[in-house]
Each structure stands twice: as C-alpha cells, then as structure tokens.
Amino acid sequence: MSTAAVPPAASDERLVEIGLGKRLLTRPDIGAFVGAIAVFLGFSYFAREVNWFGDPAIWASWTDQAAQYGIIAVPVALLMIGGEFDLSAGVMIGSSGLLLGYLGTHADMNIWPAMVIVLLFGLTIGFLNGITVVKTRLPSFIVTLATFFILQGVNAALTLKLTGQTAIQDIDAADGFESARRWIASEITQYDFKLKVIWWIGLTIVGAWLLSKSRLGNWIYGAGGDPVAARNIGVPVARTKVMLFMMTSGVASLMGIIEALELRSMQSQEGIGLEFIFIICAVVGGCLLTGGYGSVIGTFFGAAMLGMVQLGIVFAQWDSNWTFTFQGVILFLAVVLNTLIRNRAQKAR
C-alpha cells in the first residue's frame, strides 16, 4: 500500500492566496454591516435636527423598532438558510398575543402558565407548517401563506366575537402580569431602552452559535444547500426543517407574548405585514432566497438597518410613507449584492 506512488496532482496552481478584501467579499454578512453603518451615518446628517448620533433616547427608539424586526428575523434567517420560508411568522405575533390576552382575561389564568400554553401553541403551529411542507413537498411559500390567511381570519373573527372589539384590552388585569412584564418586556434604563433589545441580542447570539458551531447548523446549511445530497449522505433533512419551522413559530409566539406584556393589550391585526420585513432582514443579512447560505449576524445588522430607517425617516421629518420605498430599495440592493457574493463563492476556478 503505497500512497507515495501517486504524486500530488499539481495542487499549487489551483489554490491561490486570497487577499483580505476578496475574502471579506465572500462573507455573507459584510453587506449588512456596511449598509447599517451607512444608514446610521446618513441619518446623522439628515436627522441633524435631533441628536441622532448621541441621544440615548433616540437609540432606545430605533433599537426598539429593530428588535421588533430582529427577534423573529433570527429564526426566519435560519429557516431561509435551511431552504424554506415562513409567511405566517408575522400573523403569529397577533395570534399568540391574542391567545395570551384571552387566557389572562377571559379564562382568568395566571399569566405565567398562560405564557407556557402560548409557546406550546406556537410550536404546534410551527410543527404543522413544517410537517405539511415536508410531507406534501409543496413550496413552503404556499403552505405558510395559507397558514397566514387562516390565522388572520381566526384572529379577527374570534377577537370580535369574544370582545365585540378589534382588540383584547386590559391584559394587565391578569394575575402575575406585572411580574411577567418586569422580567420579559419592561424598560431597562431611564432612557426607556426596551428589554426586547436584550432578547434580540441574545437570540442573535444563540442563532449564530447554532448555525456555526452545532451539528444542527451543519444540517441547516446542508438541508438548504442541496436537500437531496444532504439526505443521501445521512442528514435528517425533514427533521431539521420541521425543527426550523417550530423555532420560527415559537419565537413569533415569544414576540407575541413580549408585545402583549409591553402594550397591555393586543390588536387583532397585530404582526400582519411584518412577515416580509423579517425576510428583508434575512436577505439584507446575506441569506439567499434559494437557501444554503446566509448569516445570523448579518440578519442582526439587517434588522438594525431597517429599524434605523423606520425611525430615521420620522426624525428627519420626511413623509413616513417613504419607509416602504426605502425598504424596497434596500431589499433590491441586498439581493443584487448577495447574487454577486454567491457567484463569487460558487465560481469554479
């Protein structure tokens, strides 16, 4: 058995040293990072009427908005890297908050066990989304669009039937509400920084760790990169995808809980429309629509960018309708950049 008999096959010419700049350009999260800084600096100029750069209250307001997007964007990004979408992630905020409100007020439950029930509800919806996608092999875009519309109808109809209104009010009447609010959804400094921001940062760290340092992370990349190949090689692709759907709906439920605690009431329309914002955050963060590539850290900066845009437009005293246009432009630029990065990463030399 002689391995020396075969000379190394001209390896040198095919592995060139890659410079730092090029290496950075193959990272999925660099665009979001640079973009977030650009937007921040931009509004430092356009919103110079206020102290955009250094006022902690302004930081508190845009990070509040960014956390609103960024918390759910973490599992949405993982799901996208795993090759799937969840369009019901927005409406799930409403469903979960309304369920918590119902349990706390109409069912007279203590808010703590009610929160457990809401989280289980979220995981169940995620499981149903996931198992439907895996079993029927329908595009998740369609499956979760159906979930979205079903829940939207349920939210509106049941809320109206129960309360005669379009919202569940006075959730703070429930037992345990104030203690839950203090631990989960309060303000943490004199400048009204929201505890939500800590959730956002914490979930980002957990998500980034999962993706880069756990077995599951490798499976997520594999499931999105090439599901058939991954399955052939022994990755439990179906189980991985179902878990990702459960994570997404579970975190959306957590968000519903946080909002219900923060606002002390829940609108039946809550969360609708955010599903696309989460996807924009993930795309800005470098996630490919085709799966297999992306970054949780990048998604964090994507959410930060969108949060800044939302608030920056207000502080710059522009018409807030421009927000949508901005979001669209950002999405478009991100997709173009991602495509360039992907082609670079995939290009055979």
Place this chain on the structure above:
Amino acid sequence: MTVAAAIDNGASHLLEVEHVSKFFGNVVALKDVSARVDAGEVTCILGDNGAGKSSFIKIVSGVHRHDEGRMLVDGEDVHFNSPRDARARGIATVYQDLAMCPLMSIWRNFFLGEEPTKWRGPFSRLDVSFAKRTAREQMAQMGIDVRDPEQPVGTLSGGERQAVAIARAIYFGARVLILDEPTSALGVKQAGIVLRYILQARDRGVGVIFITHNPHHAFPVGDHFILLNRGRVIGDYEKGKVSRDELVRQMAGGAELDELTDELEGLTASE
C-alpha cells in the same frame, strides 16, 4: 495486488453480485448480471446510456432491492433496505452530483451528516478544529493541498470535488467505493486526475467499482471490465485479456459501429 491476495482467501469476495436481475413493472432494467470486486481492485462497469448502469448502482448501494439473484458481502448473503444499510457494510457511493453543497466550506461538506462533536448533552458542539484538520489531512492523502478548509466547495474544480467526495467516503470507512461516472463531466486533464484518485483509493486497499461509459478512462485503471448493454452483460474481461480497442469497439456496439462507420464513410465519399 498484495492487499487483495491477503484478504481474498479464494472463496469469498469483498462484494459480489450473482445473476442479479431487476424489473420495473414489465421493464427489464437488469437481467442476470454478475460482478465482483475485491480489496485493492478496480472493477469497471461499462455501458452506454440506458445500459443498466444506474440500476446496477442503485442495487449495490441499497437504493433498490434486486428481484433475482444474490448479493454477497464477505461471502455473506445481504439484502439492503436503504443506503444506510449499505454504508453500514462499508459500501459507499459517490454519485455524480457528489452529494455536496457548493456554498458550504470544504470541512463542512466533508463531515456533513457525520459531524464530529465535543462535549456532551446540551453543550455538545462541533469540533471545528478537528474537522478542519482532518479534512485537510485526508485531502493531503489524496494528493491535494488544501490550504483553507473554509473555502467553499463551489470554488474547487470538478476533479477536486470528486477527490473530496472520495476522501470523505474512505475516511468514513468505505471498503467498497462505487463511483458513478466520476469522469463524465470533466475535461481531459481533470479526468486524468480523477483516474489517479481511483488508483489512490485502490492502493489504500479499497475495492472500487468504477461506472463509466468511457472505455478510454476504464482501460488504464481497471482490473475487471464488465460491459452492459440493455440490462445484460455483453462482455466480462480480466485485465490483460482485452485490448483497449476491443473495449472501445464493444462499447460502441461492435458490429453496429462498423456499419455506422461504413455508412459515414459512404456519405463523405459521395460529397
């Protein structure tokens, strides 16, 4: 073939299929096909499109079950219910798509589905440094110097990707390596490199089943040659008992090719 001689004690072979047939409804995909491979040998399965090569791979790798005949591993009668069963017996298949995700790094691809972990329970995590080091070492044994295991597989050439897939299969204990058309999508030079990897695997004591439609690729590396056509064996040769020209002629359909050549020559003559 010292390794082969040591392991092959005359009676049982590493992997042997005997008179295997496979039917899909009333379609005969394979009929009465026999082949074998021993450690440190290369068995080439040659055939044109539709000859039954894919059916053969799928049976040996555990995707399909054969309807007739026997399959033996180390002389023991086996029936595989899934590719997992086949892998458990040390039979690994490298498909044409290589089962690799182009955007994932070399080390992630190398360990996909078999990730090394350290620590236990909820703190269980990827052993990244081990994975990178091992991927690099294994690739070095294939004669490829991977300087950056973080490099996406998509940036490798077709031949190098093939090498990753082969190195991976061997690292995870493949005794029989089934290569599905590993050279077909490659240029001349890259194909030559892949043929070298096949010899490399052979020299490490692996039994290789090399599926190809190209007799020029099979001839220099094969120890046995089995030619398939329309699901049947039309030729079965040992190394040295057949010339390259004969393989080429048989592959191209023998008499049919002669006829075609005459016809084409006739056409050019009449112009």
